[in-house]
Amino acid sequence: MKADLFIKTLSESAGVSLFTGVPDSLLGPFCDCLRAEDAPVSHLTAPNEGSAVAIACGHHLATDRLACVYMQNSGIGNAVNPILSLAHPDVYGIPLLLVVGWRGAPGQKDEPQHAAQGRLTVRLLESLELTVHAFGPQTTLDELKAWLADSRKLFAQGRSVALVVEKGAIEPSGPSAPHNPYELPREEAIGTVLEAAAPDDLFVSTTGKISRELFELRKARGEENRDFLTVGSMGHSSMIALAVALRTPRRVWCLDGDGAFLMHMGGAALIGRLGPKNLVHVALDNAAHDSVGGMPTAAPGADIAAIATASGYGRAFSVTDREGLAKALSLALASDGPTMIAAKVALGSRPDLGRPTLTPRQNKENFMKLIKP
Numbered sequence: 001m002k003a004d005l006f007i008k009t010l011s012e013s014a015g016v017s018l019f020t021g022v023p024d025s026l027l028g029p030f031c032d033c034l035r036a037e038d039a040p041v042s043h044l045t046a047p048n049e050g051s052a053v054a055i056a057c058g059h060h061l062a063t064d065r066l067a068c069v070y071m072q073n074s075g076i077g078n079a080v081n082p083i084l085s086l087a088h089p090d091v092y093g094i095p096l097l098l099v100v101g102w103r104g105a106p107g108q109k110d111e112p113q114h115a116a117q118g119r120l121t122v123r124l125l126e127s128l129e130l131t132v133h134a135f136g137p138q139t140t141l142d143e144l145k146a147w148l149a150d151s152r153k154l155f156a157q158g159r160s161v162a163l164v165v166e167k168g169a170i171e172p173s174g175p176s177a178p179h180n181p182y183e184l185p186r187e188e189a190i191g192t193v194l195e196a197a198a199p200d201d202l203f204v205s206t207t208g209k210i211s212r213e214l215f216e217l218r219k220a221r222g223e224e225n226r227d228f229l230t231v232g233s234m235g236h237s238s239m240i241a242l243a244v245a246l247r248t249p250r251r252v253w254c255l256d257g258d259g260a261f262l263m264h265m266g267g268a269a270l271i272g273r274l275g276p277k278n279l280v281h282v283a284l285d286n287a288a289h290d291s292v293g294g295m296p297t298a299a300p301g302a303d304i305a306a307i308a309t310a311s312g313y314g315r316a317f318s319v320t321d322r323e324g325l326a327k328a329l330s331l332a333l334a335s336d337g338p339t340m341i342a343a344k345v346a347l348g349s350r351p352d353l354g355r356p357t358l359t360p361r362q363n364k365e366n367f368m369k370l371i372k373p
């Protein structure tokens with residue numbers, strides 16, 4: 001089904017008056033349509049999926065209308081608490097229409113971090129006492145309308161419904177043209193950081209293409225198997241890096257994304273409070289969720305260096321080009337951390353970008369061997 005028709009049907013047949021969520025590659029055409037300047041519906045990108053549920057609840061309180069919360073199934077975990085302790089009929093009984101991208105669906109080839117999540121998606125949502133419908137490429141408009149008509153009765157009782165969207169079920173209804181004004185390619189920025197780092201420094205990288213690019217760069221340098229690639233759990237790599245930094249005298253680098261940084265921004269406050277001198281936090285800021293299609297983050301203009309400074313990092317740099325990055329790296333290496341380098345980078349990646357060829361278990365074992373003194 002075309003994305004614009006899907007959105008129109010949710011608005012008209014379910015009564016959705018706000019769409020909010022975190023983008024997903026499988027829901028790409030849907031997200032692109034929502035952020036189009038001429039989109040006929042209200043839309044708000046959320047920093048994380050739990051926040052999206054809370055936004056939907058606030059919207060309902062203010063308008064008595066329904067909001068649609070969209071997410072990749074990886075985000076269900078972030079949403080569980082507000083679904084159960086805020087929206088659930090045993091608490092405030094605030095209806096939600098969830099649209100969940102089904103990565104790792106049974107029978108679909110996908111990356112290891114999606115396997116358990118995909119297998120358990122429907123069970124997880126049902127265990128939250130949601131009514132679940134699988135929306136696939138074969139689902140017809142009439143079927144969708146019939147589900148939504150039934151859902152209205154549940155919404156009236158303060159109950160919630162989830163549409164679990166299979167790969168290919170939502171098709172583009174217009175062009176997608178993600179854009180930002182920056183020029184430094186992210187892969188080049190990561191390469192520059194690798195050049196500056198000492199051979200025994202440790203790296204923890206975030207979910208998505210940043211980890212894929214780091215893996216490829218290491219391979220090209222003949223240095224495979226060194227870094228902890230946080231392939232799932234978006235937003236948590238900085239806390240992994242912090243905990244590692246607290247237990248080793250070696251320098252630890254966290255290669256983060258701006259979307260991931262915003263997702264769990266409280267981590268910055270903890271880094272600032274604990275002040276690990278050996279931590280360098282690099283936020284590769286393209287103002288977007290590039291790995292899933294380039295949709296803008298919740299706060300594309302957020303000043304990550306200023307947030308780090310205000311959180312108590314020792315030093316923070318905001319750089320927009322090669323020279324700025326090189327200078328920030330040399331200053332970072334010359335003094336104690338924690339240091340933040342917020343590097344504004346271009347959108348996009350090379351078309352032949354590979355994926356880690358090691359299993360996450362092998363990656364973990366290699367990283368742990370490397371840490372041992």
Ligand SMILES: Cc1ncc(C[n+]2csc(CCOP(=O)(O)OP(=O)(O)O)c2C)c(N)n1
Pocket residue numbers: 022023024072074075078206207208209210232233234256257258259260261284286288289290291292297
């Ligand atoms: C909790 C959670 N929500 C959503 C996703 C899907 N997802 C994977 S990577 C990504 C975008 C990350 O954006 P950013 O950190 O800015 O890095 P970029 O891709 O722009 O380099 C998203 C939304 C996920 N893996 N986990």
